[in-house]
Amino acid sequence: MHPDQHDGPRPDVILELPEPWFANPDDGHHHRMLYTSLLSALARIEARILLRPLGFGMDEAPREAGPGQLVISYHSRGEGPGVLRFKESYISGHYSMDRLGYAGFSELARHPERFHAEIAAFDLPRGRACVSRLQSDFTQRNLSKYRQPSRDSDALPERYFFFPLQTVDDPVASLAEIDQIDALEAVLRHASSRGVAVIAKRHPLCRAKRVAHRLTGLAAEYPCLQIRDGSVHRYIEQAKAVIGCNSGVLFESLIHGRPVVTFGKSDFRALTVPARNIEEIPAALDAALPPDADAVARFVGWYLNAYCTRADDVDHLEKRILGALSELGATTFRASATTRQMRAFARREKIRRREAIWGRSPIIRLLSRLVP
Numbered sequence: 001m002h003p004d005q006h007d008g009p010r011p012d013v014i015l016e017l018p019e020p021w022f023a024n025p026d027d028g029h030h031h032r033m034l035y036t037s038l039l040s041a042l043a044r045i046e047a048r049i050l051l052r053p054l055g056f057g058m059d060e061a062p063r064e065a066g067p068g069q070l071v072i073s074y075h076s077r078g079e080g081p082g083v084l085r086f087k088e089s090y091i092s093g094h095y096s097m098d099r100l101g102y103a104g105f106s107e108l109a110r111h112p113e114r115f116h117a118e119i120a121a122f123d124l125p126r127g128r129a130c131v132s133r134l135q136s137d138f139t140q141r142n143l144s145k146y147r148q149p150s151r152d153s154d155a156l157p158e159r160y161f162f163f164p165l166q167t168v169d170d171p172v173a174s175l176a177e178i179d180q181i182d183a184l185e186a187v188l189r190h191a192s193s194r195g196v197a198v199i200a201k202r203h204p205l206c207r208a209k210r211v212a213h214r215l216t217g218l219a220a221e222y223p224c225l226q227i228r229d230g231s232v233h234r235y236i237e238q239a240k241a242v243i244g245c246n247s248g249v250l251f252e253s254l255i256h257g258r259p260v261v262t263f264g265k266s267d268f269r270a271l272t273v274p275a276r277n278i279e280e281i282p283a284a285l286d287a288a289l290p291p292d293a294d295a296v297a298r299f300v301g302w303y304l305n306a307y308c309t310r311a312d313d314v315d316h317l318e319k320r321i322l323g324a325l326s327e328l329g330a331t332t333f334r335a336s337a338t339t340r341q342m343r344a345f346a347r348r349e350k351i352r353r354r355e356a357i358w359g360r361s362p363i364i365r366l367l368s369r370l371v372p
Contacts, residue, residue: 011050012330013042013321014065018054018074026147030093033311034086038072041318047325059171068330070321077101077171084324090248091134092145094308096267097320104175104246104265108307112270119302124294127301131293134255134300138233145248146204148231157197157226161187161285162239164232164249167203168211176245176264177276181214183263187243188222190282197224199235203247241273241288243281254296259288268303271296 015038021031042049054074063071065082073085077100086095087102098106108115137143142150163184166173173180184200191198202211219225228235232249233256236242242253245264250272253260260272261284271291275284309316355361 012047012069012325014050014052014069014071015039015042016054016072016074016076017051020054020056021074027088027092027145030088030311033093034095037312037314037317040314041321044314044318045322047321065328068325068328070324070328070330072321075102077105082328084320088145089304089308090145090251091304091308092143093311094304095311096308098307103172103267105171106267109265109267109269112267115302115307118306119298122298122302122306124297126305127294127297127299130301130304131255131297138252138256139237142231142233144232144252148233149229150231154228154230156234156238157199159195159240160197160199160226160238161191162232162235162242162253163187163198163200164235164242164244164247165200165202165206165211166245166247167206168208172246172264172266175266178245178263178278178281180245180263181211181218182278183243183245183275183281185218186278186281187285188218188225190285191224192222196240197226198222199226199228199239201228201230201232201235241285243275243285254291255300257290257293257296259290261285261288268299271299 022028059076063073063083065071071083073083075087076085085098089096100107142148236253236256241259243261244250246266250260254271262269262272263275273284273288275281
């Protein structure tokens with residue numbers, strides 16, 4: 001028997017339950033909100049649900065869906081129909097929704113041409129407003145995906161490259177085309193020849209001893225290297241260029257309007273200057289210019305409002321789930337008699353409350369039917 005077969009009607013949706021993520025002290029509250037919203041959206045369409053427990057390290061495990069069946073998967077990557085994959089995005093409280101995976105493993109990263117028309121059509125003023133709001137969050141509230149220290153008060157070099165390091169065990173590190181410490185050494189050689197400093201910051205969750213050991217060696221060899229631990233936003237704002245593999249700090253750097261050089265696959269690489277080997281790093285740093293502001297605005301606006309969902313946006317989740325089910329040929333969902341009856345009670349209660357405040361009149365009754 002298939003592991004998802006059981007007595008009774010076959011489920012319409014298999015919902016992975018990532019319990020270990022719910023207790024995360026940094027963003028567990030966002031994960032819990034997302035799943036509250038997912039359950040609300042599934043309840044609205046009265047989908048039959050089977051919950052499947054999910055633990056760490058299951059990213060590449062196959063997700064199997066029956067005919068017309070949808071798997072709502074968390075933190076996974078792979079091929080196959082009938083899977084909608086969620087993952088926390090670069091911006092806290094937003095989650096990507098993709099058929100193949102997340103970040104550089106996603107359909108957006110692997111087949112960006114499929115999304116060009118949507119991105120180009122995104123409302124530019126709306127995108128600009130989105131970027132402006134995020135810039136304010138970065139500079140005034142010091143917000144980032146990971147909690148940032150207060151801005152250090154030490155003076156910054158007049159000219160410098162910023163190199164934010166990533167954790168070496170993160171799955172997206174496998175998408176690097178250059179080892180990050182080798183890349184940092186190439187940046188240091190180039191910076192030394194140009195009289196430019198380099199600011200490097202370790203990832204707050206990095207515990208790799210080999211990274212610490214090599215940074216100590218590079219600091220002794222290259223006087224231009226400064227290893228700092230303040231807010232990334234301060235280092236981004238004045239950098240000649242920001243260089244890294246594919247981290248969220250690079251995404252934030254694009255929103256800051258800074259030149260970005262990348263040496264790994266990502267879903268935003270088209271907005272950066274790529275360096276695919278050590279030899280390309282000097283030229284990429286010299287050629288790096290601030291990204292096109294309108295291109296960034298359209299991409300960021302589309303990415304956060306269409307491709308991703310907010311953890312609390314039940315309406316958007318319902319729309320995307322219904323769309324995914326429709327693509328699979330699932331039966332149209334309709335509210336049951338019980339649900340229709342409960343909604344009728346809710347409408348009557350709304351009328352009662354409005355009449356208690358505004359009085360009994362035909363206009364109030366009409367508005368009570370038109371306004372949810």
